[in-house]
Amino acid sequence: METAIFFIFAALALGSAIVVVAHKSPVYSTLSLVLTLFSVAVLFVLLGAPFLGALQILIYAGAIVVLFLFVIMLLNLQKEETARNVRGAQAWVALIGAVVFAGMLVLLFWRRAAPAAGPLTEELVSLKALARVMFTDYLLPFEIVGLLLLVAVIGATVAARKSSDSPGADLGFDRSDEEPKEARP
Amino acid sequence: MNVNPDLIATLVKYGVMFAVFINVAPIMNWVERRACAFIQDRPGPNRVGPIGLFQPLADALKFMFKEDVTPSAADRPLYLMAPALALLPAFTTFVVIPFGPDLTVDGRTIPLVIADVDTGVLLFLALSSLAVYSLVMAGYASNNKFSLLGSIRASAQLISYELALTIAVLAVIIPVGSFRLNDVVAYQQAHVWNFIPQIIGFLVFLIAAFAETNRLPFDLPEAESELVAGFHTEYGAMRFALFFQAEYTNMAALSALGVTLYFGGWSLPGVHLSGWLGAALGLAVLVAKIAICMAVFVWVRWTFPRFRYDQLMRLGWKILLPLSILNLILVAAMTLAGWLGSAPNVS
Numbered sequence: 260m261e262t263a264i265f266f267i268f269a270a271l272a273l274g275s276a277i278v279v280v281a282h283k284s285p286v287y288s289t290l291s292l293v294l295t296l297f298s299v300a301v302l303f304v305l306l307g308a309p310f311l312g313a314l315q316i317l318i319y320a321g322a323i324v325v326l327f328l329f330v331i332m333l334l335n336l337q338k339e340e341t342a343r344n345v346r347g348a349q350a351w352v353a354l355i356g357a358v359v360f361a362g363m364l365v366l367l368f369w370r371r372a373a374p375a376a377g378p379l380t381e382e383l384v385s386l387k388a389l390a391r392v393m394f395t396d397y398l399l400p401f402e403i404v405g406l407l408l409l410v411a412v413i414g415a416t417v418a419a420r421k422s423s424d425s426p427g428a429d430l431g432f433d434r435s436d437e438e439p440k441e442a443r444p
Numbered sequence: 445m446n447v448n449p450d451l452i453a454t455l456v457k458y459g460v461m462f463a464v465f466i467n468v469a470p471i472m473n474w475v476e477r478r479a480c481a482f483i484q485d486r487p488g489p490n491r492v493g494p495i496g497l498f499q500p501l502a503d504a505l506k507f508m509f510k511e512d513v514t515p516s517a518a519d520r521p522l523y524l525m526a527p528a529l530a531l532l533p534a535f536t537t538f539v540v541i542p543f544g545p546d547l548t549v550d551g552r553t554i555p556l557v558i559a560d561v562d563t564g565v566l567l568f569l570a571l572s573s574l575a576v577y578s579l580v581m582a583g584y585a586s587n588n589k590f591s592l593l594g595s596i597r598a599s600a601q602l603i604s605y606e607l608a609l610t611i612a613v614l615a616v617i618i619p620v621g622s623f624r625l626n627d628v629v630a631y632q633q634a635h636v637w638n639f640i641p642q643i644i645g646f647l648v649f650l651i652a653a654f655a656e657t658n659r660l661p662f663d664l665p666e667a668e669s670e671l672v673a674g675f676h677t678e679y680g681a682m683r684f685a686l687f688f689q690a691e692y693t694n695m696a697a698l699s700a701l702g703v704t705l706y707f708g709g710w711s712l713p714g715v716h717l718s719g720w721l722g723a724a725l726g727l728a729v730l731v732a733k734i735a736i737c738m739a740v741f742v743w744v745r746w747t748f749p750r751f752r753y754d755q756l757m758r759l760g761w762k763i764l765l766p767l768s769i770l771n772l773i774l775v776a777a778m779t780l781a782g783w784l785g786s787a788p789n790v791s
Contacts, residue, residue, distance in 0.1 A: 286584055290522075293577060300570075313566035317610070321573025322603060328580050329599040332592060386562065386623070 265305055272298035285331045289324060296320040310386050449552065457558045461538050464731060468738070469692040470500035476742050483746045510681035515586060518678065522585035527679065527686035530578035534693035537571045540564040541700045542626045543710050544726030545717050556710075556723055557626055564625045565617060568701055569610055572656070575694060576602040579658075579665055579675045582687070586678035594674030597753060598665035601655055604760030605662075609652035611768040612645040615775040616705045619784040629709040635785045637713070639706040641778065645771040646706045648764050653702060655760065657695045660745040664753055699737035700730065707733055 275294040282288045296319045303312035393401050474489070474497060481488025489496040514523060544556035561567060576598055583595025616638055617623060620631045632638055639646040655662040666674035676687045703709060710726035711717065717726050751759065778784050 286522075290577070290581065293574075297574075309561060309563045310566070313563045313570045316570035317566060317573055321570060321576075322606060325573075325576055325580075325599045325602055329596060329603070332580070332584060332596050332599070 261305060265302065268298040268301040268305075271295075272302065286328070289327050289331060292327070293320050293324050296324065310389065449550075453549075453554050454558060457554075457556065458539070460727070461541070461543065461558060462535065464727075465535065465538055465693050465696055468696040469689040470504065472692045472695075472738060472742075473500045473503060473688075475738070476745075479739075479742045480746045483743075504685070507682050507685040512681045512683065515588070515678050517587040519585040519587065522581045523678075526578045526582035526585060527683040527690075529581065530575070530687055530690035531693070532578075533571045533575040534690045534697065537568050537694075537697040538700060540568050540625055541697070541704055541709075541730075542629055543730045544723035545710075545719075547720070547723050555626060556726065560624070560626070563623050565613055565623045565628075565701075565705075568697075569606075569613065572694070572697070573602070573606055575690070578687075578690070582679065583665075583675035586675075588678050590671040590673075591675050591677045594665040594667070594671050594677070597667075598658065598675060601658075601662065601664055601756060601760075604757055605652045605655040605764070608648050608760060608764035608768045609656060611765070611772055612648040612652065613701075613705060615642060615645045615768070615772045618772075618775050619779045625704050625709065628705060629711055632708045633711045633713070637706065637708050641784060642706070642771060642775060644767055645775065648768045648771065649702060649706070651759075651764060653698045654741075654744065655756070657691065657698055657741075659691075659695065659741055661748040661751050662756055663750065664756060667750065669750075695738060695741055696734055699734045699741070702737060703730065703733040709733075 272295050275291040275298065278291040279288045279295060282291065296315060300312040300315040300320070303309070303315060477499070478488045478496065489499040492498040492502050514520065539558040540561065542555070542557035547554045547556060557564075559567070579598040580595045583591040583593075583598070586592075616628065620628050622628070628638075654660075658665050664674075665671075666676070668674070671677070676684055679687060710730040712729055717723075775784070
């Protein structure tokens with residue numbers, strides 16, 4: 260039963276990941292990305308980490324990809340037509356990706372001789388254990404990541420403000436203290 | 445034939461909850477129209493059956509026999525998939541809602557919640573956050589400007605409100621110490637209903653719930669006076685009915701989460717429920733509480749005017765989000781000070 264579920268969702272994850280890259284319509288690509296993320300979340304649950312699975316759906320599928328879709332539809336991107344112009348760049352990116360992937364494979368089989376950690380147990384991936392490790396052993400990296408995200412948010416805000424003198428006006432927001440403008444979604 | 449008894453129990457429990465939630469839409473259809481008629485001082489549907497009670501049946505028949513039209517310019521696969529997808533989160537989220545005390549049948553204890561998982565509340569939030577994709581798909585696939593505008597609004601609205609909603613829910617979890625909704629109910633039975641110490645969080649949850657279900661005053665994706673019918677402009681017959689069904693089922697599921705988090709769920713203060721009678725009473729209490737919430741949804745819809753799009757965004761990001769974080773800090777401080785008491789028997 261579990262094996263069957265694993266194979267179904269592993270195939271779904273791979274298939275939809277290929278659609279994400281290969282499909283010409285950005286909306287289809289984004290919706291396939293949702294399917295990929297959902298399938299990976301199911302794999303997390305099968306591994307005994309339902310917390311990670313739920314967070315994967317909640318944060319990635321539920322929020323971040325919605326933002327992608329929002330931008331794609333706001334700009335009304337049509338089907339991709341300029342694919343030939345970026346073939347060269349694509350080849351380079353694919354090459355780098357292949358090298359990294361090969362490196363990971365080599366590392367995986369090379370390390371096989373000495374397994375570093377045991378299998379994932381319920382204890383290891385439970386919510387409490389995860390929280391304890393995150394706020395004790397890995398507190399500094401955790402805080403640094405938080406700081407990094409904050410910097411990114413501030414950076415994005417500053418960049419958006421510079422590009423136009425009324426920030427976010429074209430997104431339908433207005434400045435809080437001014438007379439409200441007509442919303443232009 | 446040797447069948448796993450746990451599987452049978454789960455199927456029976458799902459059947460019970462499905463029976464409750466599938467009937468929400470037709471009943472609410474009647475309630476909504478009668479209530480709005482009452483608020484607007486007119487009779488409303490009162491011809492089919494006693495006080496118009498059979499009107500939903502007539503509507504359902506009408507939906508089934510109407511012609512099913514697909515616009516020629518529509519993106520066919522997405523257009524057909526969107527209404528079906530709308531029902532998926534609506535009929536999966538209620539699996540984590542507990543609806544009664546543990547039952548003992550044949551020596552085995554059966555918790556009266558379909559999926560008794562550690563990540564209960566998170567699973568609910570994760571599944572309900574997928575609801576927006578059907579709206580977005582419907583609007584995009586219809587190839588209609590009004591629909592597309594509705595979809596864009598839906599996605600922007602979801603991002604603005606889900607954060608506040610999630611943080612408000614997390615504040616409930618802090619004193620309980622468990623994502624399991626049965627533990628939340630047990631905690632409230634031992635102490636006090638959560639809406640008293642967490643009134644700020646409850647208000648944030650309430651407002652965000654209206655936005656999350658696209659109900660007036662936040663029905664911007666639909667906004668019939670601006671966008672014809674928003675994301676489902678191009679849908680008719682049974683496909684429209686599916687969106688309708690999904691909207692009301694989502695409302696009921698979110699109401700169920702709300703009453704479980706803030707109003708004791710299936711329990712009543714000072715009453716100890718157990719056994720089969722307790723299970724039946726628990727379900728009845730839960731349904732009654734959901735019904736009260738749904739009445740509030742209807743009451744608010746016909747009382748308040750619609751927010752403007754920019755006002756909605758401002759309310760979400762500049763008022764609700766800071767308020768929910770303030771509530772989180774307050775609840776954490778109160779828990780540390782020991783004012784909220786500790787949770788009973790949480791492992």
